[in-house]
Amino acid sequence: MKKTFFKMTMGLGNMVLAAQQVQARTCAPREDVVKRLVETYGETRRGLGIARQGAVMEVYASDQTGSWTIAVTLPDGMTCLIATGQAYEEMAEALPPNV
Structure with missing residues (x-):
């Protein structure tokens, strides 16, 4: 039983560390993210909106x-990539007519 609990604990710890590493790679200061999108992918901003807690999509x-890329910038200035595609x-x- 102790071995099983230990393995589960280690597995959970590894998943947490992996999630933190993924977040570190997909989030950066907004200026750095925008510069990379423009210089590497030739992308420009096409739209924006306000999300919860002051975030900007x-x-x-x-x-x-x-x-294309969807990014969210948090109030602290960090920008995270949410989705990318082709x-x-x-x-x-046109808007649908009022019914």
């Missing part, structure tokens, strides 16, 4: 490559 995309298309759909 931004969408970046490139017309040339079609790559085949970005800008759309301007």
Whole structure:
């Protein structure tokens, strides 16, 4: 029983450490993130919105490559990448009529 508990504890500890390392790689000061998106991927900001607790959500995309990134900047200035992908298309759909 003690061996099983020890293994479970070690496994949980490893998962926590891995999660912290992933977060460290996907979050950085906003200035650094924006610079990399512009210089490496040719992406520019296409939209933004205010999220909970004062966070700002931004969408970046490139017309040339079609790559896109969703980033969230926290009030402390740290920006975290939330999602990335390909085949970005800008759309301007008309609002549906009032029913």
